[in-house]
Amino acid sequence: PLFDYFSLVQPEVDLEALSPEQISVEVKELSLYFDNNQVLERIGMSVPKHQVTSLIGPSGSGKSTLLSCFNRLNDLEPGCKVEGEVIIDGRNIYDRREDVARLRRQVGMVFQKPNPFPMSVYENLVYGLKIRGIKDRRQLDNAAEKALKDVALWDEVKDRLFDSALTLSGGQQQRLVIARAIALEPEILLLDEPTSALDPISTLTIEELINQLKSKFTVLIVTHNMQQAARVSDFTAFLHEGRLVEYSDTNRLFTRPRQEQTEEYITGRY
Numbered sequence: 166p167l168f169d170y171f172s173l174v175q176p177e178v179d180l181e182a183l184s185p186e187q188i189s190v191e192v193k194e195l196s197l198y199f200d201n202n203q204v205l206e207r208i209g210m211s212v213p214k215h216q217v218t219s220l221i222g223p224s225g226s227g228k229s230t231l232l233s234c235f236n237r238l239n240d241l242e243p244g245c246k247v248e249g250e251v252i253i254d255g256r257n258i259y260d261r262r263e264d265v266a267r268l269r270r271q272v273g274m275v276f277q278k279p280n281p282f283p284m285s286v287y288e289n290l291v292y293g294l295k296i297r298g299i300k301d302r303r304q305l306d307n308a309a310e311k312a313l314k315d316v317a318l319w320d321e322v323k324d325r326l327f328d329s330a331l332t333l334s335g336g337q338q339q340r341l342v343i344a345r346a347i348a349l350e351p352e353i354l355l356l357d358e359p360t361s362a363l364d365p366i367s368t369l370t371i372e373e374l375i376n377q378l379k380s381k382f383t384v385l386i387v388t389h390n391m392q393q394a395a396r397v398s399d400f401t402a403f404l405h406e407g408r409l410v411e412y413s414d415t416n417r418l419f420t421r422p423r424q425e426q427t428e429e430y431i432t433g434r435y
């Protein structure tokens with residue numbers, strides 16, 4: 166076999182036969198340029214709802230750029246130009262009428278390096294809710310507790326809620342940042358190499374967590390770690406030089422890739 170991961174996720178839905186209700190995000194002919202350099206080339210993909218989808222590919226292939234198109238994190242930069250559509254809930258988020266603040270609430274993002282705010286664990290969790298105007302202490306406490314339980318961090322930090330978040334370990338900080346994102350109840354969670362700054366044990370904890378998160382969120386994850394993609398994702402997209410070379414269920418992509426370029430990459434012959 167090309168790949169002999171013992172626990173390849175079996176697809177639960179057929180990517181080719183997704184019904185509109187099963188689609189969370191529809192990317193159509195998406196191209197992106199930085200200062201006239203084309204970084205993404207006519208990307209098209211349907212991201213299934215409540216599934217984990219990985220973006221893999223060599224460094225510089227456009228994974229992070231594509232991920233940030235799902236919440237318009239970079240198109241406001243000068244020199245960045247986007248063509249095509251990203252459709253969420255029937256609206257093209259690149260339409261000029263789009264409310265970007267609302268979009269960011271709908272689509273949460275977590276970065277590679279854990280970046281808790283330099284404040285207490287508790288304040289990290291309720292920060293966004295307070296900005297949203299929620300002042301009721303009980304409501305904030307409940308949201309904080311629920312988010313910590315969702316990332317399996319409650320038991321570890323329940324006695325440290327008012328310690329600085331920066332006193333937590335790297336793995337705990339990353340789970341806290343994920344909890345901070347999900348406390349805002351987004352529909353979609355974007356994770357850009359969420360474990361590459363972490364030790365192996367914390368990495369496994371986060372991977373386990375990702376598997377659970379999909380019951381509540383649509384999860385998109387960028388990883389350069391193919392084993393991780395194979396372990397955590399239902400669907401995998403392989404990018405190369407800004408093009409979407411292959412996109413299918415993870416099992417298929419790793420065991421029977423359709424494209425030679427994919428095969429070369431996953432076997433390390435690339």
Ligand code: ADP
Nearest residue numbers: 199204222223224225226227228229230231242
């Ligand atoms: P990956 O995440 O797959 O490593 P990126 O999406 O970060 O790749 O980058 C894809 C390409 O876009 C690279 O050539 C990179 O140099 C370029 N790029 C990314 N962000 C910017 C930016 N803000 N300005 C100019 N070029 C960028």
Ligand code: MG
Nearest residue numbers: 228229230387
């Ligand atoms: Mg990247």
